[in-house]
Every structure is written in structure tokens, then in C-alpha cells.
Amino acid sequence: MNKKFIASAIAGLGLAASGSASAIVVGGVDFGAAGLLSHLETTTVAETFISGNGQQLLGYGQVNTVNGNLFYGSGSDRLYFVFDQYVSNDYTFTTVDFSAGQVRVYLMPTFNLLAQDSATNFGLIDTGTPWAVLEGHGLFGTTDTLASNGQFTGDVISFSGAGLLDVVGGEADVVAFLDSDGIGDGAGGFADIAITTSGDNAVLNPFDNTDGCTTGDAVEGQWCIAGSADLRGLTTVPEPGVLALVGLGLLGMGVSLRKRKSA
Template structure:
């Protein structure tokens, strides 16, 4: 009879482990404050188009607007948690030029400060050419420039929140370049999920805007942000509980049979 009980325990235990394994969810796209982003611990990539001002001397302030076109593998519209239409836009401002060097084979510029606010609304109407419709809706995420020191590249040794390099920085008709920097999360509806104070990396490209645009430069930008929340403790699925219950019933029946035979 002891062997029957051991066998019953083994079958129940193996079945429970299999059911728990099936019930545990791998980190997956997660709706956060109306937007589908990466799951806990995953990096969320936000790709966007932007337009921005032209700066050509120390003390100038960089500002502009952007619209998110893709989050991870979801295109614009598909990342709306509601399943309907929405847009995720942003505005950035107060990036102040601290170092500007248009001479040489590579032009460089370093900025301090910086504020970026993302907005979510259900009426896609933003227009990069006219810079309208970018601050509608609910603040989804707010960030400020986070200071760091470059360790490589043409801006090595410089300290700032945004570093740019490229060509023809003193000519708005010929300028081409890239930017990179860090941001710190400060607020917004999604801040708790991504973690207030957590660092976000930013990279961008820029070039002259098409004719007729309000702001002289246009380009793309990507933000990478990792949620620091830990997945919730796994709770057995109903099927798992049922399996465990069946195993206990089997043990009870075996015990009763043993008692009766004894």
C-alpha cells in the first residue's frame, strides 16, 4: 500500500509542476496607461519622427516636437491598449547649448538641461510640418535630462545631457548629424510602471526639414526604457488548483483503502 501512496504523490506532484509551468506567463506586451509596452523587466523601444529648432551658438535653446510611430514590434495604432485609434506624441524643450564646435571634419555640440513630455490622446491629428497637435491629451510620461560624461567619440570628456556630432552644424541647409543622451523619469501616468528616477537612453538623427516646414530640422529618435517592476508572485491557475485537489482526493482514497484493509 505504501507504494500506491508514493505513486499517487508522484503523479500529483508531476502534474502540479506541469500545470504551474503552463500557468507561468513569460514577460509579454503589457498595457500601461493606455499604451502597450514591454513586460516587466523588458526594454521598451519607442521609435519616432521629429522636427526641431536650429541652434548655432552657446546659450541657444533646442526645442521641438515628435510623434511615436512604433513601440517594439507594434506600429502606430496597434500599440493603443483600447484597440481603437490613438497617438503618442511628445514635445521637448530647454536643451541649452554649452559647447559648440562647427569647425573641423566633425561638428560637435553639447547640451545641458532638457525636458521631454509625452502625451496620449485618441484623436490622431499631430502634424510635423505645422507643429500642431503635439501636446493634446493626458501626460503619459515626463522626463528631464540626466547629466553624464562622454567616454568615447568626438565629444569624449564632455559633460552634458545631450551630445551631438555630424557635419555643417553652422548651416541649416546642409546640417546632418546624430544625438545621444540620457533622461530621468519624473512623472506621468506611466511613471510608476517604468520607475520614477530611472534612466532612459535617447538617440536621434537630424537633417534639414522639407520645404515649407515650420521648424528647420527634422529626423528620427529612439528611446529605450526598461520597466523596473518585478513580475507579481505567480498564483496557481484554477486548473492547477483542481489538479492539486484531485491529487489530495486520490491520497485520501488510498489512505481509506489502507485503513479498511488493515
């Protein structure tokens, strides 16, 4: 029996800076004066229900702030994203891991995510040329790229998760900016972005079919989950006035590990 270590939480990167500096704008997005740090915080994430192994996780959402800035795009432009290709494994009622995974990020005019159902939202976002394309990066030398803990069955669903991502495509200047290999993966390699997530079935899109989502009768693929996510990483453009970066590397980021056996 081999022991497999999965990250169950990833703490954020810390940044200390002094002095004033000009804002860094990359791909139409204002990263502010703290341009050495990339912090994309979302407040709208919708995703599908997972009930076992071998199922694909789908989701979408809007980036609310970039390095704390609500007005990071030109005019009404905001970052939206979709994710898919995450495949569930090691599923239990309280844990589930995912392999693979892709996140596609788009810069587009603001629109209301609660004005139509989730399948329509996914299609509206996933058009044109992505601002950035991210793919899952293995945790601790495994094929798992995202690990979640919580309660995945019953009338109350609630969970948190953590994973790693690599920048693999998108606009050339965005790729060059975010492709920093700044986060250790616990096995000698490096990823570009650490992601932490949380979600529940408390508030859902009124245009979705949510029958069973709050009664313990949900089925695979239903849009039963809403929540939030943080994506944090370093960038490849040094910013004047930076004094220190703390918490670099997965093992130095306050990681708690879940140890489980796999056949």
C-alpha cells in the same frame, strides 16, 4: 583645465526572451509580451536650428512603435511628444552639447503633423495631462544631458546625438512602470531612459518658414531639422520567460566618448 567626457553614441539595450506571455498594457499603451524592455521608436521628429551657445532647443514628434508594435494604442490613439529647456553649450560647427531638457509625452488621437506648421503642432500636442514627463540626466558626472556630433552649418546639416533621461512625472502607473533606474550614467548614478537621435535638413514641414534652412543662412529658432529618435530603457515589472538582459549600464553599452577640454 578639467577634462570632460561626453557620450557621443549610446547603443540600445538587448533583450532575449523565451516562452509566451500576456501583453503588458500601461497607461493605455500596449508594451507587448516583452514588457521588461521599454523601446519607443519615433520616425517623426522636428526641431529648431541651433547656431551658438545659450540657445534653447525645441522639438516635437510622434512615437511610431512601442517595442516594435505599430498598433500600441487603443483605436487611433498614439503617443506624441514635445521637448524644450535643452540649452546649448560648447558649440562648434561639428559638435554641440546640451544641459537640462524636458520631454513631455501625451497619448492622444492620431493627427497629421504635416497639415500645419511646427509652432501649431507644438501647441496642439502640449495640452492636457502628460502621459509621462522626462527630464535630462547628466552624462558622466557633468551637467550635459545630450551630446551631438555632425555638421551644424552650411547647406547640408546632418548629425547624431545621445543622452539620458529620468522619469519625473505623468500618469502614476506609467511613472511606476518606467522609473527603473536601469541605465548607468558613468559616474555611479542611474538614469531611466537612454535616447539616441539623428537628423538633417533634407525634408522639412512645407508649412514652416524654411528660408535659409538649405542654403546655410538659417537663424536661431527656425524649424530647419527633421529626423528620428529611439528611447530605450528597462521597466519595473518583471516579465515571465525572460532569459537574459544584455548591455546594461552606459559603460557596457558600446559607448564611444568624445574628450574635450573646458575652461
